[in-house]
Amino acid sequence: MALNAHALVAITDARGVIIEVNDNFCNISQYSREELTGQTHRIINSGYHPKAFFKDLWQTIARNEVWSGDICNRAKDGSLYWVQSTMVPLVGKNGKPERYIAIRADITSKKDAEATTRHIALHDALTGLPNRRLMTKRLKSAISIKEQQPGYGALLLMDLDYFKEVNDMLGHDVGDELLQQTALRLSRSVRDTDTVARFGGDEFVIILDNLGVNIDIATSNAKSIGEGVRMAVTDPYHLGHHQLEVTPSVGVVLFNNENEDSQELLKQADIALYAAKEAGRNQLLFFEPALQIETIKRTLLAQDLRQAIDKKELVLFYQPIVNAQHQIQGVEALLRWLHPQHGLVTPDTFILLAEEQGLIVPIGEWVLETACKQLAIWQQDPKHKALTMAVNISVRQLNQTNFVDMVKQTLARTGACSKQLMLEITESIFQDNVSSAIAKMNALREEGIRFSLDDFGTGYSSLTFLKRLPIDNLKIDKSFVDDILDDSRSLAIALALISLAKDLKIQVIAEGIETPEQMKWLQRNGCDFFQGYLFSKALHPSDLHKVLENTALP
The missing domain is CATH 3.30.70.270 (Reverse transcriptase/Diguanylate cyclase domain)
Structure with a gap:
């Protein structure tokens, strides 16, 4: 009675043919007593276990030993259920099993919980x-x-x-x-x-x-x-x-x-x-193996870049910006890395690396600090105090919550004049929180700082954003200047940018100028300022000092 109340019971003969089952066995298997009697346990075999599993089971009980384990069975409707089984041989006078008694407990819910846990874990x-x-x-x-x-x-x-x-x-x-x-x-x-x-x-x-x-x-x-x-x-x-x-x-x-x-x-x-x-x-x-070699090089270079500021390997070069009379009006600060083993590492290599490694913010702050120190030095000289300093600002820098305070503190610490500082941004700010960027720009403009939009027209430009941005200068990218005399589309774009800037009361700077013909065309069509190898390459500070003594360039 105790077994019938709590367990699934089946008795088979020595051949494994079912001769007796209790109600619990019938209920869980969904077979009637008549359907089960005379059958073997193959009637509820789920196919879950390999043949070796049942071979071990039969070999154990045939030796008059008790077998215990978990078995997955299949009910009449096709559903699976799990039972914890104990199979006991009933030995006759000849010492051989005459009957096998199987006592089982339903553990389906336990197995389901275990399966769910395994699934979650994996x-x-x-x-x-x-x-x-x-x-x-x-x-x-x-x-x-x-x-x-x-x-x-x-x-x-x-x-x-x-x-x-x-x-x-x-x-x-x-x-x-x-x-x-x-x-x-x-x-x-x-x-x-x-x-x-x-x-x-x-x-x-x-x-x-x-x-x-x-x-x-x-x-x-x-x-x-x-x-x-x-x-x-x-x-x-x-x-x-x-x-x-x-x-x-x-x-x-x-x-x-x-x-x-x-x-x-x-x-x-x-x-x-x-x-x-x-x-x-x-x-x-x-x-390809060559990719791995390149990756190792980049990894080592990234490690070196993390120490470049402390080791004083970074240096600012300055490229002059001139007016129509070739007189130097200001400079753009351009970062260079003088690596002790690799020599001059080009910005297009390490700037991207700095972005990837999360170093662009501290490097950008160092650039601003260094440029402002130079600007403060010029302000002590009457001949150079009117020079402007353009400093490139990355999107990640601009997105820093403390960006405005950082710029103000740098100006105060170095003594640089805010009115001579020009911060250059790119149209990539359009991909981020434009409203926040504009608010920060306006806060800095109230301090006298001006803004220049660099590389406009080379990406996903938005005229709507251009109308909203508080910028003072618009730079025509070198990619347009290069083909301005040979490609009608580059010419049309350059004309459109100049016209647009004039309508918005924004001054135009053309960069990447290499020939007198390009200069004449840009000057004739309304450009205000000019920058490029025609006038000067980016100069080391010591070389720049020599050039500034003669404020006009060829």
Whole structure:
């Protein structure tokens, strides 16, 4: 009676044929007593356990030993249930089992809870995809199996271009929905045998196997699947009231050896992903050893850059800005890095590196401090006190909450005149909080500081923002000046920029001037100030002092 109240009971003969069951067994299996009697336990076999599992069970009880374990069974309606089973042999006078008594307890809810816990531990909560832990486990398995199954597999590392901007502009809810839809697209773009996992943030990992034993075929197959993934992600997204077009960058690395290291493969895929970003984004690139060498160089250079200020390796050069009479009106401060081993490192290399490493803010503050010190020195000389100093300001600097106070404190500390300071910004501020940027600019203009808009027309220019921005100067980019005499479109753009600036009461500076013909055209069409190699390259402070003694340039 106690067993019937709390347990599932079944008795079989020596052959395993059921001869008696209790009501609990019938209820959980959904079979009647008549349907079960005369059958073996195959009637409730779920197929979950391998044959070896039951072989061990029968060998144990055939030795007159008690067997205990958890078994997954299948009910009549096809649903699965778990039981904790104890099977006891009833031994006859001949010493052999005559009956087997199975006492079971329903542990389905416990197993479900365990399965849920395992799923949570191994899957990403937002997308439902395997997480980094499960992905690493599957990658190691895909690598190790190469000993028995030769051939190539591939690891793809993908992230979404400009995902941070989506989060910042539209909010994290939209960003999360974008990640969920991306996960769904990725899962639909690969084969059933492939693994799609969320690596973290907006990064996803795809593990491909069985790509072929020939490297050319494997490369082609990996590229085909990867391009399919890339194209799937680039289709427009409909997120609430927003329609977005998002592009991915993908890094790919092949593997075919059981001795390869999973973490090293991830590093190589990351290197290829970075190269895809460098190539302009929305690209799929394969890892090559040369990329790793370049990455190591960049890593070492980044380490050196962190110490460059303290080691006094950074220096400001100054390029003169002249009027129509070639008289120097001011200079633009241009940062240079004099590396002890590599010599002069070009700004287009280390400025981007500074952005990536989060160093652009302290470096930018050093540039402003140094430029203001020079400006203060000039103000002590009657011949040079009217010179202006243009200093480039990055978007990240402008976005700092203390930016206005930092500039004011720098001016006070150095003694530089605010009216002679020109801060140069680029149209990339349009991608961020424009209202906040404008408020900061207005606060500094009240202190006498002026602003110049650099590189206007080279990106996603907005005339609406141009109307709102409190700027004093507009610079025509070198890319237009270069072709101004040969390309009708460059000419038209330059004319339009000059006309627009004049209508807005903004002065125009043309940069990158290299020939007298360019100078004459720009002067004839209304440019106010000029800058370029025609007059002078960027000069070391000691060379600039010599030039300033003669305030006019050839």
